[in-house]
Amino acid sequence: xxxxxxxxxxxxxxxxxxxxxxxxxxxxxxxxxxxxxxxxxxxxxxxxxxxxxxxxxxxxxxxxxxxxxxxxxxxxxxxxxxxxxxxxxxxxxxxxxxxxxxxxxxxxxxxxxxxxxxxxxxxxxxxxxxxxxxxxxxxxxxxxxxxxxxxxxxxxxxxxxxxxxxxxxxxxxxxxxxxxxxxxxxxxxxxxxxxxxxxxxxxxxxxxxxxxxxxxxxxxxxxxxxxxxxxxxxxxxxxxxxxxxxxxxxxxxxxxxxxx
Amino acid sequence: xxxxxxxxxxxxxxxxxxxxxxxxxxxxxxxxxxxxxxxxxxxxxxxxxxxxxxxxxxxxxxxxxxxxxxxxxxxxxxxxxxxxxxxxxxxxxxxxxxxxxxxxxxxxxxxxxxxxxxxxxxxxxxxxxxxxxxxxxxxxxxxxxxxxxxxxxxxxxxxxxxxxxxxxxxxxxxxxxxxxxxxxxxxxxxxxxxxxxxxxxxxxxxxxxxxxxxxxxxxxxxxxxxxxxxxxxxxx
Numbered sequence: 001x002x003x004x005x006x007x008x009x010x011x012x013x014x015x016x017x018x019x020x021x022x023x024x025x026x027x028x029x030x031x032x033x034x035x036x037x038x039x040x041x042x043x044x045x046x047x048x049x050x051x052x053x054x055x056x057x058x059x060x061x062x063x064x065x066x067x068x069x070x071x072x073x074x075x076x077x078x079x080x081x082x083x084x085x086x087x088x089x090x091x092x093x094x095x096x097x098x099x100x101x102x103x104x105x106x107x108x109x110x111x112x113x114x115x116x117x118x119x120x121x122x123x124x125x126x127x128x129x130x131x132x133x134x135x136x137x138x139x140x141x142x143x144x145x146x147x148x149x150x151x152x153x154x155x156x157x158x159x160x161x162x163x164x165x166x167x168x169x170x171x172x173x174x175x176x177x178x179x180x181x182x183x184x185x186x187x188x189x190x191x192x193x194x195x196x197x198x199x200x201x202x203x204x205x206x207x208x209x210x211x212x213x214x215x216x217x218x219x220x221x222x223x224x225x226x227x228x229x230x231x232x233x234x235x236x237x238x239x240x241x242x243x244x245x246x247x248x249x250x251x252x253x254x255x256x257x258x259x260x
Numbered sequence: 261x262x263x264x265x266x267x268x269x270x271x272x273x274x275x276x277x278x279x280x281x282x283x284x285x286x287x288x289x290x291x292x293x294x295x296x297x298x299x300x301x302x303x304x305x306x307x308x309x310x311x312x313x314x315x316x317x318x319x320x321x322x323x324x325x326x327x328x329x330x331x332x333x334x335x336x337x338x339x340x341x342x343x344x345x346x347x348x349x350x351x352x353x354x355x356x357x358x359x360x361x362x363x364x365x366x367x368x369x370x371x372x373x374x375x376x377x378x379x380x381x382x383x384x385x386x387x388x389x390x391x392x393x394x395x396x397x398x399x400x401x402x403x404x405x406x407x408x409x410x411x412x413x414x415x416x417x418x419x420x421x422x423x424x425x426x427x428x429x430x431x432x433x434x435x436x437x438x439x440x441x442x443x444x445x446x447x448x449x450x451x452x453x454x455x456x457x458x459x460x461x462x463x464x465x466x467x468x469x470x471x472x473x474x475x476x477x478x479x480x481x482x483x484x485x486x487x488x489x490x491x492x493x494x495x496x
Contacts, residue, residue, distance in 0.1 A: 007356055015347070071343040077310045079360050080333035259271075259311040 001085035001092075004076065008093025012065070018097055021057060025105025033113045039120040040210070043127055046106070047206045050131050051199055055138040056163050058098060062142025063159040065094045067152050077260050087143070087255040091248065095139040099132045106131075126209055130202040133240045137198050138163070140247035147254050170197050191226055195236070198243045205236050261286045261407060261438045262307060267316035269302055269462075276302045277313065278462035284440070286406075289433050291449040292442045294459030295490060300442045301340060303459065304409055307440075308337055320407070333361065338400035340411040340442075346385030350376065350395055353384065357399055365402040373424055374398060389416040397421075401428055408432060408439045414448055426452060446483035456482075458489060465489070 305311040458466035
């Protein structure tokens with residue numbers, strides 16, 4: 001598996017798009033730091049971008065890689081390698097190289113700017129960790145779509161829809177339901193609804209660590225009570241982990257039964 | 261060498277393999293023939309474990325292949341259409357497969373035989389169809405394995421390369437290897453095969469030597485014999 005991972009990783013690191021992605025974050029990091037002149041503020045702005053962009057890039061890269069490496073996969077299938085290794089290796093290669101671009105693209109400017117001397121280091125690390133999780137989750141979901149759909153156009157369609165749903169539509173539905181049922185106690189509902197969407201979960205997790213949760217009012221207090229504690233943090237981390245493990249498990253499950 | 265029992269495979273509504281039984285002994289060149297869509301490639305892919313049969317069992321070298329993969333290290337497979345990852349260089353592709361297989365190889369010798377040196381640094385997407393097929397041949401023949409499976413190996417080859425390929429196949433044959441070939445070029449089959457398997461509608465319709473086939477259909481050459489076989493079955 002490590003060999004497949006190595007080849008997928010190198011293959012991607014050599015491609016132009018990985019550079020573009022890396023340079024984009026590098027540029028973004030520098031620009032934000034220059035404009036804000038403050039690490040904590042830059043982290044907040046960055047969060048808003050990461051929450052939307054990382055899932056999008058993960059989905060698109062994942063689905064593109066799957067379809068583009070079809071020949072590579074078929075070549076490997078005739079070799080003495082178990083299927084699990086082929087698919088897990090490819091998945092980790094893609095998710096790994098994207099995470100690499102994210103962490104180093106953003107890490108370098110912040111470190112140069114003096115991250116280690118600022119007190120935002122924990123927030124920034126949390127941002128990178130959730131970013132890494134989102135990359136892994138959405139790449140895994142994209143692999144799932146690609147492996148279940150032979151038709152590329154359909155696959156791309158589903159992938160974009162998935163992103164749109166998670167990043168935009170889910171929030172809309174969430175808000176509508178809050179307004180519709182405003183007469184009922186909704187703290188637990190909103191808590192669960194937040195936990196069920198990795199994008200929302202990441203956003204809430206970061207926001208609450210950033211000491212701006214006072215702006216969120218009463219619900220914010222409930223959230224703070226939950227996410228702010230260690231138990232909340234652990235549960236959130238477990239949820240993110242679940243969101244990663246389940247799709248990855250399904251990749252292996254489907255791949256083992258598929259005809260090529 | 262290969263033992264297939266009662267093999268069924270359906271793609272959607274299309275029953276591709278319909279209770280196929282097959283036994284192939286050790287050593288020899290066996291041609292798998294049949295009209296388009298008769299299940300040749302599916303059968304090969306089942307043996308390789310790329311397609312998972314609905315029913316039936318396959319044994320390669322006396323071991324059932326279900327849910328295993330190690331037996332593939334004893335097989336060299338040459339796919340029908342040489343589709344390789346486009347942005348990889350020829351040398352990198354060879355290095356990668358060697359790295360994955362981890363056994364002695366004779367890459368240098370074969371690269372020289374097919375005149376691939378000038379292409380070693382090129383990306384696979386820039387190669388012509390015939391050159392890709394040569395890369396495919398080198399990849400298939402560079403390891404020493406008891407079983408070779410070649411799916412349409414002659415596609416796109418120039419006459420010189422074809423002669424070299426035939427020599428290569430004979431060479432492997434003389435080393436006691438089992439070689440499974442599918443082809444639509446009957447001259448090639450007649451020249452090289454010891455045994456013919458004729459597939460029709462997902463079953464073995466005929467298995468025997470080229471001579472037996474000619475005798476059975478009362479034809480003088482293989483091409484006509486196969487054509488006769490196809491038309492008589494179509495009439496039936």
